[in-house]
Amino acid sequence: MRHFLLLLLLSSLSLGRAFGYDFVVAQDGSGRFRTVQEAFNAVPDFRKKVTTIFIKKGTYKEKLILAGSKQFVHLIGEDRDRTILTYDDYNQKKNIFGEDKGTSGSASCYIYGGDFSAENLTFQNSSGPVGQAVAMWVDGDKASFVNCRFLGFQDTLYTYGRGSRQFYKGCYIEGTVDFIFGSSTAWFEDCEIFCKKGGFVTAASTPDTARFGYVFSRCRIGGDAPAGSFGLGRPWRPYAKTVYLNCELSAVIRPEGWDPWDKESNKKTAYYAEYQSRGPGAAPTRRAPWSHQLTEAEARLYTRDTVLHGWNPEAK
Numbered sequence: 001m002r003h004f005l006l007l008l009l010l011s012s013l014s015l016g017r018a019f020g021y022d023f024v025v026a027q028d029g030s031g032r033f034r035t036v037q038e039a040f041n042a043v044p045d046f047r048k049k050v051t052t053i054f055i056k057k058g059t060y061k062e063k064l065i066l067a068g069s070k071q072f073v074h075l076i077g078e079d080r081d082r083t084i085l086t087y088d089d090y091n092q093k094k095n096i097f098g099e100d101k102g103t104s105g106s107a108s109c110y111i112y113g114g115d116f117s118a119e120n121l122t123f124q125n126s127s128g129p130v131g132q133a134v135a136m137w138v139d140g141d142k143a144s145f146v147n148c149r150f151l152g153f154q155d156t157l158y159t160y161g162r163g164s165r166q167f168y169k170g171c172y173i174e175g176t177v178d179f180i181f182g183s184s185t186a187w188f189e190d191c192e193i194f195c196k197k198g199g200f201v202t203a204a205s206t207p208d209t210a211r212f213g214y215v216f217s218r219c220r221i222g223g224d225a226p227a228g229s230f231g232l233g234r235p236w237r238p239y240a241k242t243v244y245l246n247c248e249l250s251a252v253i254r255p256e257g258w259d260p261w262d263k264e265s266n267k268k269t270a271y272y273a274e275y276q277s278r279g280p281g282a283a284p285t286r287r288a289p290w291s292h293q294l295t296e297a298e299a300r301l302y303t304r305d306t307v308l309h310g311w312n313p314e315a316k
Contacts, residue, residue, distance in 0.1 A: 021054040021076070030056070036085060037062050045069035055121065057082040063089065068112035068140065077121035080147055085109055086124035091132035103155055107137035117144040117313075124151040129176065129197070134158045138166055138184065144313040145171055152179065153196065159184035159214075162207055167304075167313035174223070178203035180214065181236055187307050188216045195223030195230045195252045200259065205237035208269075212307045213241030221281065222250035234259040235270040243294070244274045245302055253281030258288040275299040 023039045024031030033039045036055060043051045050072045057078045064085060066073060077083030087108035093101050108125045116138075125135040132155040139161040149172040150157050156175035159166055159182035166186040173180060173191060177199035180186075183206060193201055193216070201221060206213035214233075221244075223230075230252045233242040257274075260266040273292035276299075277284070284293050294302075305312070 020052060022051045023053045024056065025053060025060075026056040027058040027060070028056075035062055036060050037064055040064065040066050040070060040073070043070040043073055046071060048072070050074050050115075052076065054078070055083050055085075059084045059086060061086055061088075063087045063107075064109040066109075066111050066113045066116065066140075068114075070113040071140075072115045073113055073117075075118040075121060077119070080120045080122060080149060083120065084122040084124055086122075086126050088125065088127040089133065090125070090127040090130045092130070093127070103132040103134060103158075104137065104160070106132060106155075107134035107158065109136050111136070111138045111140050111143055114140040115142045116140050117146075118148055119146040120148070122149040122151060124149075125153075125156065126151075129153045138182075139164060141165055142311055142313070143167070145169070147171065150174070153177075154199070155179060155181060158182050159186050163210070165308045165311050167308065167311075169313075175199070178234070178236070181205070183207055183210075183237070185210060185212045185307060185309075186214050187304050188214065188219055189304070191216070191219045193219055193221045193223075195221070195225040198225055198229035200231045200234050202233035202242050203236040204233065204240035204242050205235075206239050206241040207237075208239040210239075210241070212302075213243075213271075215243050215245065215302055215307050216247055217245045217302075217304070218247065219244070220248045220250075221253060222248075223252050225252045227251040227280075228254040230254065231259045232257045232274075233272055234261045235263075235266045236261070238263075238266055238269040240266075240270045240272075242272055243302060244277055245294075245299060246276050247274075247278075249277050249279045249281030251280040253283075255283040255286035256288045257283070258291045260288075260290075273298075275302075
């Protein structure tokens with residue numbers, strides 16, 4: 001039996017190398033590691049080359065932390081909908097000292113390392129509608145997500161890193177209140193944004209020194225929330241910036257679109273804009289008067305290269 005297991009392990013390592021994977025994670029023991037955190041820990045600190053981790057199908061209940069010294073990590077899931085990285089912390093859940101974990105402490109997955117990328121994976125906070133409960137918390141610069149799902153309710157995706165550039169392509173992101181929030185500059189391309197119950201799609205806290213905050217390009221904003229129950233965004237911090245380009249907006253979006261979060265001064269500092277929104281939720285003449293409808297010339301300034309300051313997340 002021991003000989004058979006050794007052969008199985010060697011076979012999985014050879015298979016991983018053959019397909020360009022440095023590490024394989026599998027709950028059944030057919031990979032090098034059984035948990036994702038073990039694979040994270042095994043990545044050499046400050047490695048200058050990409051470390052590719054292949055994760056086999058399964059639900060991995062782990063509170064994950066990719067340290068800042070773990071750079072150029074690339075995660076690949078075997079099946080987007082059946083490779084699930086999940087945990088169930090939330091804002092008011094108590095730590096070992098009886099204190100609230102808080103929003104930042106609630107995350108299922110923390111990404112500190114730079115040049116991180118992930119594809120074909122689901123990131124989930126499974127705690128349910130219990131207040132703030134983060135599925136993904138991203139701090140590192142140049143983080144890329146392709147064909148990934150982010151599942152949760154309030155505060156699902158925390159683009160935490162001030163000055164961090166993030167890229168989301170072909171992703172599914174769901175939630176209720178402020179479910180995409182934070183201070184990073186992020187480009188969302190061809191994503192499905194699924195609104196549940198009621199709330200706001202975004203709550204950016206863009207620094208006043210940043211030219212760009214969130215840009216949604218060719219995304220679909222819909223969901224099963226009641227008609228008119230969602231705003232496109234509200235400013236978590238005064239200089240929040242959010243722009244929608246050529247997006248399909250369903251009836252869940254209320255006509256005024258934007259909210260100043262009970263502060264008149266936010267109307268002067270936040271920058272909220274759209275260009276050629278379409279669908280039942282597109283109501284350019286009824287939008288909040290302090291928001292903007294971009295001209296064609298203004299919209300041309302919002303390219304992926306410009307927003308991400310020259311970083312090409314799809315460069316090989």
